Amino acid sequence: MIEVLISAAVLASMYGLVAIGISFTWASIGMLNLAQGFIFTAGGYTAWLFAQYAEVWGITGPALSVGVLILGMGGSAIAGLLVGSVAFLPLQDRANFRTRSLIATLAISLIGTQLWLIFFGPQNKPLPPVFGEGRIEIGAGGISYQQLGTIIVASGMLAAVIFWMRSSRHGLQMRAMMMNPLGAAVVGVSVRTTGMRVLAISGALTGLSSVLLAQIFFVSPTSGTQPLVTGLIISLAGGLGSIPGTVAAAGLIGLAEALTARYLQQSLVPFVLFGIVVLILIFRPRGLGGLLEDVRE
């Protein structure tokens, strides 16, 4: 049971990061970023490149781990800015912004996958283990360093972002923009600057999840699709724009996935996830925490 819980927490923290990135972007700038998969792989490839050079430069141990984490986040943040400058800045005050930016991000993810294929080839790239290898035994079960590290880093990062949003000036500005874009403009918040900042932050969160996920799987041109779909499902179930809802949904989905994989069958995981989300959405069409949309009106 402990193992299931741990695995649920690991899954929840990894997918939750992506989901919060999607949710956060949607809430503050009204753009649904479906290029999140591209951003995801961008972080993975940056970290992989760094790991390749680190070998040459002789960087090992904690420095390598920190470097992989930071560069993964940085690469994704830059990819996020790129997506913003293509899909957000030019369209931001045009008609049909929502639909058009959605299509634009889809087009970016179409291009992105092919570009990765061209530059890195279709092979899977492994990342070095960031948290070392080993286990801590607790009673009946145990937890590997990798799982522990994932949970700690992901939840720490999340807590930091939420704290920063709650207390700082820029956080206030982002929350203000979520509530009322006109009011935000009137008090001097620039939608464009703030939007880019939001994209960079959610990109960094996605990059972190990319590096964490690459501990289990590999980095490949299409490795962003699965986290994107799962992230979408979580952010939908949590209610787009609601951070508490998204966290709750991430926990729920992670638990469901872990339970299904443990007691039923790995192949049933997508069915279960999909069923859960459809059920949640049928009973609460705005997701678990989806009150924001009403507040926005």
Added chain:
Amino acid sequence: MSKEQRLVGRRAYRPHWPVNSHKVFKRRRWPGTKRSMLKLSGRYNPKTLRREMVLTDKKPLFWSVGLLALLLLPLGVASDRFFTMFGIICIYAAINVMWTLIIGTAGLQSFATLATVGVGAYGAGYLSVTYGIPWPAMLVVGALLGGVMGWLISLPARRLDGLYYALLTLGLSEFMRNFVTQSDALGGKFNGALFGVARIVPSDLLTTQLGQSLLYITAFIALLIALAVFRWVNGGRTGILLRAAATSKEDESFASALGIDFNKERTRVFIIASAMLGFLGAFYATYIGGTSLQIFSLDLLLLLLAMIVIGGLGRAEGAVVGTVIVVGITQWFTEWGPWRIVLVGALALASVLFTRNGLFGLKEQIQEIRERRQALHRAAITGRYAEYLPQQAPDILDKSQIVGRVYEKSLRERLRSWINPDLIAEHEAKPMGQHSDHLERMLNYFRKAPIPDKYAVYCEVPFESYRVVALSGLPGVPPRVVDDKVYPTLEQAYHAVFLRRVNDLRAS
């Protein structure tokens, strides 16, 4: 006297021709309906005054020429490459037309298109491989499966917001892909590929030219069927009402006020389109003799989306032309490898960034840009025409009148600046006959003044006494005499009228 009075304010000899446009041409209708085949209107050529017909709606012309080209080009070239490329164009175009029906007419932002197609393809393919059903049965099975799938997917649409629904359906393809991979019966063994499905054209014919041509013709027919379904649903009563509701801020209550059950009709359109998608899936399976997991991949979905976006969302012609462009790029430049997909993505991105609604939305977009420019232009010319801006004269329905008034005002200003003693002296010297340019223009302006209160010369006694009068403008009401001055000659009277008009112009 009575005769002159009748002529006041009226041009008596304007020519009139009888307008009998119903005799100009015979209206042809589609058999069994009241729809006319072509939208023609009869009119008279303004120059030659000959009776002629005008084709007001040129779309049928473009459609038939385009489709004919699509049919004849591969048959004429008859190379394998052309058959493959155009076969794919036809099938994808048919899928896209149905997707357009879902997005544009039903107003459901669904990404479940390829999932439905895949269900049709795998379902019918599985039955064909396992039980050996022939291809016509496959098509029926595909349509049924698609319809059931459509009904299932449409269930959450009643509850969910547009965007939530879009995201949910986006996940569906991934979900279906997992399902097929895990399922042994559906070819999980061969990495999701299904082989040995019954072919629509007998296999032994396929290697020949004739077989290839027949195969292509079946794909073309599939496209024609899709277009016919689109026309039937989109052009029908519910389609028109649904679109009317969608243009007015997607207001469902508005649609129900129009008297249709919005949700029910939307679902109906969605199920019809889904059945058609399932049919196309089954057709695709029998067309290529199998199916593969690629049909559920996100990239193919994005490629299809790119086709629709490049052509223009919500229009059948956009879906077809977009498909021709994108499939043309991906199939023709195969040696470019992944770069051609990048090119397609860049095209889609460009059409999203720079156009409002793809290629076929360009016309409206240019119109809007022009309107905005005009607004700015009007802002720039405030000083001159401030009185008669269209926004300020909302009570005047005929906007050309506003233009006329603006013109009259500027004309009066110009004429006023020409008034000087020389001009008046010129007229006094010779009231009739040839004049200088300025005087001639001024007189022309005076001549076309409206009849009511227009000054005229009244002859009391010929060659002895003339007076200046003002016309009443009403039949049966005599002119009124404006003063008691009597002029001995006609020329003097003319000049007096001229002076009065100049004074009025000055005062205006």
Added chain:
Amino acid sequence: MSILKIDGLSAGYGPVRVLHDLDLEINPGERVGLVGLNGHGKTTLLSTIVGLTGWQDGSIEFRGEQIGGRRSHGMGRTTPHIVRKGIALAPQGDAIFPGLSVKDNLDSGAYSGATWRSRRRRRERILEIFPPLAKLLGQSAGTLSGGERRMVSVGRALMSDATLYLVDEPSLGLAPKISVNLVAALCEIDLGDGAMIIAEQNLPLLEGRVDRVLGMHAGELKLDVGEALGDVPPAAGVHL
């Protein structure tokens, strides 16, 4: 030097043109009332100053600096820059942030630049002007009554370090007594070198409290009466 100098300003939305070739000058220390019927361009004039209309053309000089010009798209794109130069707008309706607390709402007004550090002092000043807000600081702004929301909205504008305050329809939708108090409070604020424009439909609310009243009719400024506010005959262009 005048604080705001508008010269030949036209503005509108799409093909509709709302303002017609306006000229206006606001001097330091002045409190100006802008009176006119619904739909005659008061709100549009105030929005145009901060760049919130669809298109605009004409010169707007704020303390000698050009903030207007010709623009046909990018509605609201320049607004943050203009606002940071020292113009504060309390928009029509409220445009407050319903999910944030009253305190956060007020603080967001002091968002730009150095004002953020002095936000506590500024907030206290606002609470002196609008005492009822003091008890509500922790409450979510979405739960406030109409009058309280308006106070938050106006208070948020006053939080900033602005020299020109634009207040749009402070009395709209409020009970008469509340709106009188609100406008009175607005008119008692010490402007120093700054200036304030209050757009209102209700002339008696402003009478005797502001330095001059301008009438707005069909997108044009019709009346510039200076000190002689009391002598304005109702038929002189102001429709009430």
